Amino acid sequence: MNIFMKLFKKRETLLAFFIAVSVVVIASFSDNFLSYDNITNILKSFTVTGIFSIGVLLVIISGGMDVSFTAIAQVTQYIVVYVLLNFLTGNIYIAFVLAIASGIVMGLLNGILIYHYKMPAIIITIATQNMFYGIMYVITRGKLLYEVPSFFWEFADAKIFAVINQNGAFTGLSVVTVLWFVMALIFAIILRYTILGRSVYLIGCSQTAAERVGVNIRNTILFIYGVAGAIAAVGSIVHVSIVQTVIPNSIVGQEMQVIAAVVLGGASISGGKGSVLGTVLGVLLFAILSNSLTLLRISSYWYNVFIGSIIIGSVTINALREIRQRKHIVRVNVAE
Amino acid sequence: MPKMSGFARFLRRVRAGQQFSLIITLVLVFIFMSVANGRKFVSFYNMAAMAYQLPVIGLLAIGMMISELSGGINLSIIANANLNGIVIYLVLDLLTGGKMAEASLPFIAAAVIAGFLTSVVVGLFNGLMITKLNIPAILVTLGSMTLLQGVNLVLTKGYTISGFPARLIFIGNGSVAGVPAPIILFAIVIVITNFILNRSSFGLKLYMAGANPRASKFSSVDVTRTIILEYILSACFASLTSLVMIGQMNSVKANYAESYLLVAVLASFLGGVNPNGGFGKLSGMVLAVVILQLISTGLNLMRLDPFMITAMWGAIIIIILVVRETAAFIINKINQQKAV
Numbered sequence: 273m274n275i276f277m278k279l280f281k282k283r284e285t286l287l288a289f290f291i292a293v294s295v296v297v298i299a300s301f302s303d304n305f306l307s308y309d310n311i312t313n314i315l316k317s318f319t320v321t322g323i324f325s326i327g328v329l330l331v332i333i334s335g336g337m338d339v340s341f342t343a344i345a346q347v348t349q350y351i352v353v354y355v356l357l358n359f360l361t362g363n364i365y366i367a368f369v370l371a372i373a374s375g376i377v378m379g380l381l382n383g384i385l386i387y388h389y390k391m392p393a394i395i396i397t398i399a400t401q402n403m404f405y406g407i408m409y410v411i412t413r414g415k416l417l418y419e420v421p422s423f424f425w426e427f428a429d430a431k432i433f434a435v436i437n438q439n440g441a442f443t444g445l446s447v448v449t450v451l452w453f454v455m456a457l458i459f460a461i462i463l464r465y466t467i468l469g470r471s472v473y474l475i476g477c478s479q480t481a482a483e484r485v486g487v488n489i490r491n492t493i494l495f496i497y498g499v500a501g502a503i504a505a506v507g508s509i510v511h512v513s514i515v516q517t518v519i520p521n522s523i524v525g526q527e528m529q530v531i532a533a534v535v536l537g538g539a540s541i542s543g544g545k546g547s548v549l550g551t552v553l554g555v556l557l558f559a560i561l562s563n564s565l566t567l568l569r570i571s572s573y574w575y576n577v578f579i580g581s582i583i584i585g586s587v588t589i590n591a592l593r594e595i596r597q598r599k600h601i602v603r604v605n606v607a608e
Numbered sequence: 609m610p611k612m613s614g615f616a617r618f619l620r621r622v623r624a625g626q627q628f629s630l631i632i633t634l635v636l637v638f639i640f641m642s643v644a645n646g647r648k649f650v651s652f653y654n655m656a657a658m659a660y661q662l663p664v665i666g667l668l669a670i671g672m673m674i675s676e677l678s679g680g681i682n683l684s685i686i687a688n689a690n691l692n693g694i695v696i697y698l699v700l701d702l703l704t705g706g707k708m709a710e711a712s713l714p715f716i717a718a719a720v721i722a723g724f725l726t727s728v729v730v731g732l733f734n735g736l737m738i739t740k741l742n743i744p745a746i747l748v749t750l751g752s753m754t755l756l757q758g759v760n761l762v763l764t765k766g767y768t769i770s771g772f773p774a775r776l777i778f779i780g781n782g783s784v785a786g787v788p789a790p791i792i793l794f795a796i797v798i799v800i801t802n803f804i805l806n807r808s809s810f811g812l813k814l815y816m817a818g819a820n821p822r823a824s825k826f827s828s829v830d831v832t833r834t835i836i837l838e839y840i841l842s843a844c845f846a847s848l849t850s851l852v853m854i855g856q857m858n859s860v861k862a863n864y865a866e867s868y869l870l871v872a873v874l875a876s877f878l879g880g881v882n883p884n885g886g887f888g889k890l891s892g893m894v895l896a897v898v899i900l901q902l903i904s905t906g907l908n909l910m911r912l913d914p915f916m917i918t919a920m921w922g923a924i925i926i927i928i929l930v931v932r933e934t935a936a937f938i939i940n941k942i943n944q945q946k947a948v
Binding site: 392394398402409576578580587590 | 884
């Protein structure tokens with residue numbers, strides 16, 4: 273009973289419940305929804321958001337904020353594809369290595385500025401977002417790169433658990449989705465079971481306390497923003513693999529959607545709270561609901577109304593829970 | 609003591625205030641842009657053009673500053689301004705049956721009031737969510753920004769809507785005895801805001817609530833009420849901005865001026881507003897807005913790529929940050945040595 277109540281109070285359970293309810297409701301409206309094709313497609317199209325959300329989660333747990341990750345991804349994508357087109361003949365692994373290097377450099381710049389100048393992370397990352405993005409646009413003149421090396425789309429096309437559907441085409445779980453889940457697993461383990469991961473939570477709760485316990489604040493912050501940059505870079509390679517073209521303004525502007533998914537997943541913007549499982553479930557709920565907009569043929573004009581309502585709804589649920597918990601604490605004190 | 613001349617007294621007051629460095633920056637930027645652009649920059653034509661452009665960013669920036677005084681932020685201010693303009697269009701369209709350009713004065717007044725009330729409702733919503741539910745302002749306004757952007761898009765279907773009555777356009781585009789109307793409006797607004805922030809009890813309570821909410825609660829300041837009023841006031845600036853924007857663009861659209869969000873944050877940052885709340889002067893804000901307008905116009909005249917200007921806004925924040933911190937560090941060192 274006790275374990276049951278504990279599970280019941282968890283954010284993840286609530287999300288899983290919402291997901292189950294929406295799946296049942298949407299499936300009763302649309303026959304197509306529960307087909308293997310549609311499910312794997314939803315997962316694939318939200319893989320980039322899913323990967324980005326892991327990096328944002330890391331930053332939000334530490335009490336920071338990062339809106340520059342889309343610009344980091346955009347710049348990285350352009351650099352990597354440009355280098356692979358003009359200077360190197362490579363493969364997907366070289367693309368990932370190059371991307372991660374570029375992402376870490378830009379992420380570390382964020383980290384250094386945030387640690388040394390003690391300004392709100394949102395102001396710094398708004399600044400660096402504009403800087404990265406603006407400089408890239410000036411240098412590239414906004415030119416699209418159409419002919420992406422073939423190994424990119426081969427990567428996004430690879431499937432496991434493939435079956436042949438009614439139309440005779442292969443359908444299955446995309447490798448990029450597997451990459452997302454593997455990354456989620458790795459970061460879940462890091463956050464939960466390593467000292468580094470625990471100190472990310474500790475910094476988010478109280479920097480002073482973290483310092484007294486002996487956490488190296490500087491290195492941890494540099495780690496957080498460096499890794500967030502690297503994750504954004506990995507997401508950008510997955511993005512170009514799926515889209516197969518480098519469009520210089522296709523990623524910037526998505527940051528609110530990713531942050532919304534992370535908040536929906538139960539991370540607290542004031543830091544110290546959040547889990548990878550919650551974030552993955554948050555992205556999944558998001559994916560299901562926005563797919564249902566398409567299946568139910570609701571005009572795409574409503575998309576932002578929908579995202580905004582989700583943000584406001586989920587922060588309200590969070591807030592109401594916190595208020596109830598606080599009342600509970602007061603009651604205990606009175607009883608004593 | 610000999611009587612000081614007015615100018616000397618003015619100089620002393622300026623040097624004693626925090627705005628000294630901003631005034632120096634203003635002069636330096638002006639000299640740099642004049643040298644870089646020559647006659648084009650100091651011409652009467654260019655000054656008039658700046659006087660038309662400045663109020664939009666000025667009003668947005670002051671609205672942003674007000675929300676930051678309690679340690680919050682109002683990301684929804686631009687979406688709110690666009691919604692205000694769209695509501696004005698919808699009401700005018702409804703009242704005149706599609707012939708918006710021929711609307712009479714009472715109809716225009718009704719539409720403007722409807723827009724204003726919409727903004728107040730948005731501000732009230734933000735304020736209630738922030739105070740009653742205790743949600744960080746950045747999350748609430750991020751949510752309301754996205755929601756309003758969506759509502760704007762649904763209401764306009766993405767179209768640009770033009771053909772507003774001349775009387776309404778006058779606010780953003782007209783001139784009184786050669787002086788641009790929007791700058792007159794801006795001046796009046798500054799005087800009123802100065803009164804609200806620096807002379808009224810609400811202003812005092814607002815600064816107190818920002819500096820130390822707990823202490824002000826114990827000094828019988830109704831913090832909740834103050835912050836709700838603060839967000840309504842911030843939304844009023846969105847409403848004013850919308851009036852000026854309708855005149856300048858001669859139209860409304862779901863996503864006008866979205867890039868100004870960064871500039872508004874940058875202006876409050878440059879103007880010395882503390883993002884943690886409690887500190888920030890209107891005079892600093894006005895100076896910061898003028899500096900940014902000089903930079904933006906100057907860079908435009910130099911025919912820089914607009915994306916280069918975007919990059920510059922980001923770079924300017926970081927440069928200010930580094931210079932400010934380094935200066936503070938050096939001054940600290942010197943003081944320590946003196947103490948030894």
